[in-house]
Amino acid sequence: MNNEKQYILALDQGTTSSRAILFNKKGEIISSSQKEFKQIYPKPSWVEHDPQEIWSTQAAVAAESVAKLGLNGKNIAAIGITNQRETTIVWDISTNQPIYNAIVWQDRRTAKYCDSLKGKYSKIIHDKTGLIIDAYFSASKIHWILENVEGAREKAEKGLLRFGTVDSWLIWRLTNGKKHITDVTNASRTMLFNIHTLKWDKRLLKIFDIPKSMLPSVKESSAVYTKTATTLFATKIPISGIAGDQQAALFGQMCIKKGMIKNTYGTGCFLMMNTGTEAVSSKHKLLTTIAWKIGDEVNYALEGSVFVGGAAIQWLRDGLQIIKKAKHSEKIANEVKDSGGVVFVPALTGLGAPYWDQYARGTLIGITRGTKRAHIVRATLEAIALQSYDVIESMLADTGNKAKEIRVDGGAAANNLLMQIQSDITNVKVIRTKVMETTALGAAFLAGLSVGYWKNIDEIQNIWQEDASFEANIKNEKRDFLKKKWRKAVERSFNWDKN
Ligand SMILES: Nc1ncnc2c1ncn2[C@@H]1O[C@H](COP(=O)(O)OP(=O)(O)O)[C@@H](O)[C@H]1O
Numbered sequence: 001m002n003n004e005k006q007y008i009l010a011l012d013q014g015t016t017s018s019r020a021i022l023f024n025k026k027g028e029i030i031s032s033s034q035k036e037f038k039q040i041y042p043k044p045s046w047v048e049h050d051p052q053e054i055w056s057t058q059a060a061v062a063a064e065s066v067a068k069l070g071l072n073g074k075n076i077a078a079i080g081i082t083n084q085r086e087t088t089i090v091w092d093i094s095t096n097q098p099i100y101n102a103i104v105w106q107d108r109r110t111a112k113y114c115d116s117l118k119g120k121y122s123k124i125i126h127d128k129t130g131l132i133i134d135a136y137f138s139a140s141k142i143h144w145i146l147e148n149v150e151g152a153r154e155k156a157e158k159g160l161l162r163f164g165t166v167d168s169w170l171i172w173r174l175t176n177g178k179k180h181i182t183d184v185t186n187a188s189r190t191m192l193f194n195i196h197t198l199k200w201d202k203r204l205l206k207i208f209d210i211p212k213s214m215l216p217s218v219k220e221s222s223a224v225y226t227k228t229a230t231t232l233f234a235t236k237i238p239i240s241g242i243a244g245d246q247q248a249a250l251f252g253q254m255c256i257k258k259g260m261i262k263n264t265y266g267t268g269c270f271l272m273m274n275t276g277t278e279a280v281s282s283k284h285k286l287l288t289t290i291a292w293k294i295g296d297e298v299n300y301a302l303e304g305s306v307f308v309g310g311a312a313i314q315w316l317r318d319g320l321q322i323i324k325k326a327k328h329s330e331k332i333a334n335e336v337k338d339s340g341g342v343v344f345v346p347a348l349t350g351l352g353a354p355y356w357d358q359y360a361r362g363t364l365i366g367i368t369r370g371t372k373r374a375h376i377v378r379a380t381l382e383a384i385a386l387q388s389y390d391v392i393e394s395m396l397a398d399t400g401n402k403a404k405e406i407r408v409d410g411g412a413a414a415n416n417l418l419m420q421i422q423s424d425i426t427n428v429k430v431i432r433t434k435v436m437e438t439t440a441l442g443a444a445f446l447a448g449l450s451v452g453y454w455k456n457i458d459e460i461q462n463i464w465q466e467d468a469s470f471e472a473n474i475k476n477e478k479r480d481f482l483k484k485k486w487r488k489a490v491e492r493s494f495n496w497d498k499n
């Protein structure tokens with residue numbers, strides 16, 4: 001193998017776009033391509049994607065990222081796959097066609113069905129899967145397809161249907177229908193997988209009435225699973241890493257030791273803490289999930305998601321129209337030294353972890369005649385940090401750990417003031433990584449490890465680099481004051497939309 005001309009190709013299939021990124025040995029991006037695809041909203045609260053478009057955009061960016069540097073398949077040492085999680089695709093192996101659109105993780109059509117399971121099954125499902133019963137996860141979406149797509153149930157009983165999260169679907173296509181596999185991280189988001197035994201769970205399959213023949217075989221996150229067919233690239237390339245996008249980001253941030261935390265500030269904020277080889281059951285409504293399995297060792301994580309993170313800044317821009325660009329929020333918020341008593345709870349779509357109140361609504365409170373635009377913008381940055389703090393505090397309470405640092409990435413992590421506020425409020429050092437594409441980087445690391453592109457995790461750890469760090473710089477009284485006001489405001493946002 002000529003190492004100088006060998007790269008790792010990461011396929012990052014996200015909720016709004018498909019990306020392909022080529023990394024070199026130093027973990028640097030040498031090429032990338034991205035294509036957005038259609039969001040389909042057939043009814044309020046329903047969200048779908050066209051699985052064929054997921055595949056065609058992903059294949060197109062993969063080819064483009066390689067071709068634009070004049071490279072070809074021979075220059076790719078391995079492919080790593082990372083993906084939007086929970087999104088559910090069911091296809092028919094006799095036609096090789098999906099029988100319905102992909103039902104996206106955000107889709108709420110199965111909320112009532114999930115509610116009907118709660119009384120009887122909450123504990124057993126939580127004990128086995130680490131998850132809280134919700135329409136978010138794949139199981140109820142598969143159930144819906146089997147119940148609502150004509151002929152689906154009969155086909156499933158005959159063994160003709162396959163289910164996959166997006167990683168499985170991409171691998172099915174990359175191998176021309178030869179491999180039906182997934183990895184433990186994606187399996188752990190289906191609500192059908194026992195995260196302790198690492199097996200599909202018979203009882204859960206019965207509860208959701210799903211035949212086992214539909215499910216992929218479950219692999220570790222870093223291993224040579226198969227090679228690509230020669231349709232996309234003329235050469236057969238090993239596929240050797242798979243992880244759901246938040247888990248891949250945790251790995252890309254090299255949060256490999258127990259207690260390490262990452263926060264991705266995108267539309268929402270996705271927080272994860274590595275809990276080592278122990279699956280910690282949360283007392284604060286966080287999810288327990290598999291971080292990765294490498295060799296025989298499984299690492300677990302606690303996860304908490306904040307629904308509205310950077311999206312609060314989008315709302316200032318597009319809804320209130322008090323800023324022109326997201327990045328202006330930093331300069332404007334810096335015009336004032338604090339929010340002047342204004343607190344904003346951006347519960348625009350309810351509140352996620354650790355509150356889980358779907359009826360909470362946005363609450364802007366503490367306004368006086370002296371309130372200016374800058375106070376509201378600053379309160380919005382504070383809100384992103386305070387929501388993240390709530391999740392981190394829950395993680396620390398669940399584990400008894402002390403946080404040494406928080407590693408951050410995502411679009412809004414570019415905002416230095418937000419990062420400073422995060423450190424001030426949490427009283428923990430915040431470290432922004434140099435390669436902000438940590439999700440793709442994580443998938444590349446997992447793929448590169450199993451083909452020997454990188455020798456071991458120690459070698460990868462030396463690649464990970466910090467861009468900037470932020471240390472807490474406020475007095476305890478001010479921190480306590482901010483938290484106290486925040487709690488008061490959050491309470492006022494609860495249940496607002498309930499009759
Ligand atoms: N400088 C900034 N300050 C604050 N928020 C920002 C900044 N730049 C981008 N954002 C916010 O970050 C989000 C985009 O981040 P990104 O990681 O691309 O999100 P996603 O992957 O969820 O689409 C948007 O919600 C945007 O409002």
Ligand SMILES: O=P(O)(O)OC[C@H](O)CO
Nearest residue numbers: 014015084085105245246
């Ligand atoms: O595609 P993203 O980055 O919005 O991530 C989606 C998550 O995996 C959903 O759980």
